[in-house]
Amino acid sequence: MTEQSELTRSRVGAAWLFLAPMLFLLLLVAGWPLLRTIWFGFTDANLSDLSQWKFIGIANYLADENGKWVGLLVDPEWWRAVWNTVYFAVISVTLETVLGMIIALVLNASFPGRAIVRTAVLIPWAVPTIVSAKMWSWMLNDQFGIVNDALMKLGLIAHPLAWTANPDLSMIAVIMVDVWKTTPFMALLLLAGLQMLPSDCYEAARVDGINPIKVFFKVTLPLVRPAVMVAVIFRALDALRIFDLIYVLTSNSKDTMSMSVYARQQLVDFQEVGYGSAASTLLFTTVGLLIVLYMVVGRVRFDKE
Amino acid sequence: MKRILGLTGLYLLVAVIIFYAVFPFYYAIVSSLKPASQLFRLEYFPTAWAWDNYISVFREQPFAQNILNSLIVSISVVALSIFLGVTAAYALGRVQFRGRGMLLMVILGVSMFPQVAVLSGMFELVRWFGLYNNLLSLTLSYMTFTIPFTVWVLTTFMRGLPKELEEAAIMDGANPWTIITRVFMPLLWPALVTTGLLAFIAAWNEFLFALTFTLTNTQRTVPVAIALITGSSVHELPWGNIMAASVIVTVPVVVLVLIFQRRIVSGLTAGAVKG
Numbered sequence A: 001m002t003e004q005s006e007l008t009r010s011r012v013g014a015a016w017l018f019l020a021p022m023l024f025l026l027l028l029v030a031g032w033p034l035l036r037t038i039w040f041g042f043t044d045a046n047l048s049d050l051s052q053w054k055f056i057g058i059a060n061y062l063a064d065e066n067g068k069w070v071g072l073l074v075d076p077e078w079w080r081a082v083w084n085t086v087y088f089a090v091i092s093v094t095l096e097t098v099l100g101m102i103i104a105l106v107l108n109a110s111f112p113g114r115a116i117v118r119t120a121v122l123i124p125w126a127v128p129t130i131v132s133a134k135m136w137s138w139m140l141n142d143q144f145g146i147v148n149d150a151l152m153k154l155g156l157i158a159h160p161l162a163w164t165a166n167p168d169l170s171m172i173a174v175i176m177v178d179v180w181k182t183t184p185f186m187a188l189l190l191l192a193g194l195q196m197l198p199s200d201c202y203e204a205a206r207v208d209g210i211n212p213i214k215v216f217f218k219v220t221l222p223l224v225r226p227a228v229m230v231a232v233i234f235r236a237l238d239a240l241r242i243f244d245l246i247y248v249l250t251s252n253s254k255d256t257m258s259m260s261v262y263a264r265q266q267l268v269d270f271q272e273v274g275y276g277s278a279a280s281t282l283l284f285t286t287v288g289l290l291i292v293l294y295m296v297v298g299r300v301r302f303d304k305e
Numbered sequence B: 001m002k003r004i005l006g007l008t009g010l011y012l013l014v015a016v017i018i019f020y021a022v023f024p025f026y027y028a029i030v031s032s033l034k035p036a037s038q039l040f041r042l043e044y045f046p047t048a049w050a051w052d053n054y055i056s057v058f059r060e061q062p063f064a065q066n067i068l069n070s071l072i073v074s075i076s077v078v079a080l081s082i083f084l085g086v087t088a089a090y091a092l093g094r095v096q097f098r099g100r101g102m103l104l105m106v107i108l109g110v111s112m113f114p115q116v117a118v119l120s121g122m123f124e125l126v127r128w129f130g131l132y133n134n135l136l137s138l139t140l141s142y143m144t145f146t147i148p149f150t151v152w153v154l155t156t157f158m159r160g161l162p163k164e165l166e167e168a169a170i171m172d173g174a175n176p177w178t179i180i181t182r183v184f185m186p187l188l189w190p191a192l193v194t195t196g197l198l199a200f201i202a203a204w205n206e207f208l209f210a211l212t213f214t215l216t217n218t219q220r221t222v223p224v225a226i227a228l229i230t231g232s233s234v235h236e237l238p239w240g241n242i243m244a245a246s247v248i249v250t251v252p253v254v255v256l257v258l259i260f261q262r263r264i265v266s267g268l269t270a271g272a273v274k275g
Helices: A002-040 A076-108 A114-126 A129-139 A146-153 A170-195 A200-207 A212-240 A244-250 A259-269 A273-304 B002-032 B052-060 B063-094 B100-112 B115-128 B135-159 B163-171 B176-205 B208-213 B222-227 B239-259 B261-272
Strands: A063-065 A068-070
Touching: A002 A273, A002 B063, A002 B100, A002 B115, A002 B135, A002 B176, A076 A114, A076 A170, A076 A212, A076 A259, A076 B002, A114 A170, A114 B002, A114 B239, A114 B261, A129 A170, A129 A244, A129 B002, A129 B222, A129 B239, A170 A212, A170 A244, A170 B002, A170 B261, A200 A212, A212 A273, A212 B100, A244 A259, A244 B222, A259 A273, A259 B115, A259 B208, A273 B100, A273 B115, B002 B239, B052 B063, B052 B239, B063 B100, B063 B135, B063 B176, B063 B222, B063 B239, B100 B135, B115 B135, B115 B208, B135 B176, B135 B208, B163 B176, B176 B222, B176 B239, B176 B261, B208 B222, B222 B239, B239 B261
Parallel strands: none
Antiparallel strands: A063 A068
């Protein structure tokens, strides 16, 4: 008995020893920089010399400057970025879920040539984000773009459109590229969910001769809902931090600027580390609250099962 | 009759999906093979095979150096995260100890937080270490996103290995290090391929840190180099070069993904669905 606990104790000791390198690096490159960013948010630090800063309280967030409110919380550009990010996340994740579900259902059916579809669908996922942004900005080029050409030949538009420059269209362009790039990931997650479903429900439904669309909404969807929720939450958290696609496709345009693009512009382009860190902290807090909410809700459901 | 109609519908849908998924990359290849004189003539099928763009992309900027940089960063990231991932996954997957569930939750949380949230703190850290405009700054910062999923996927896999193997090894007097390297490693290789590939792709594609922590053309990685290709003016981007560069960096990734597609799909779903 004592020998057993001796063994257990030495195993736990070894476990911490084996965890130590990973934990050390994670604290160094994630924990510490995160704390510093939050701290910088309360200072007037500048990128040119990060050792010179003054604690200024919440002045980056909100301050009274000669009777006028200034700071992040009253900056219309920040709120524009928040709106852009939320709008982008909601629309793109919704489209990706619907399209991803259609592709997953097709991949879940057995037909000759299924492997080819699965392979083709992986290509957008494998293309680097920067490359997909460049590929699409070439295809969406206002004068020489193939998208304008195809739409004009089909008679859907009369003149070529300036997809990435026109303020009314640039967000649509961003969403279009993101949907192309990430729908495959969604489809694969949903397919994994579909493949775990028991097949007897379907056989029962088929024997009863129920319409396949009705089967999808009454049988498949309720059963696959947990997998859909997980995929949607993963994608939504990913969409809220979007940076590279928007930065490359429309650069620092106000019409599409996301929270991450805004924070980086303040931090690097304007060298305002204090203000930019405050913006990063707000984004982090938003995402963090959503993660906590998800984990709490997930745990509650997990315990019930 | 109804069956034939259904089958036609299915194959029509399949054709649309394949076209949608493949066409943009196909069109990039077609554009990259056009000589400059024909680039602005719209064509849906290749008419000429000219390698001009592929030559000029290497001549007009240090693109070979950029590729080498990307390789150095990605390979070092893979090696480091696999080492840290395997050791940590042994502890998290095979040993019962207090705080284990909490630790896994924290690691999962790290994988989801926005990169920009660590940007200013990381910038300060990089300067402290004197690594600004140095590839090591990228290896270090990429650990923020490769460690979490490497640890998660390997822990999930490690948990599934039979307990008897380890017990037998303990009976024979093997220490944990021997158990990992001699007993588990040979069984772990499918999971190592998966996590290694995912880490490689993530590092190869990363943009925000690479854009912020490197300054000169010769230290840039491929995504940053492609994003910053400019012509004589903003309105005269050298699209031929950009498309050629895009094809060069994408083909290896696409080939890797297609070869290992089963492994990658299982890795992605293990990281997400079980999270």
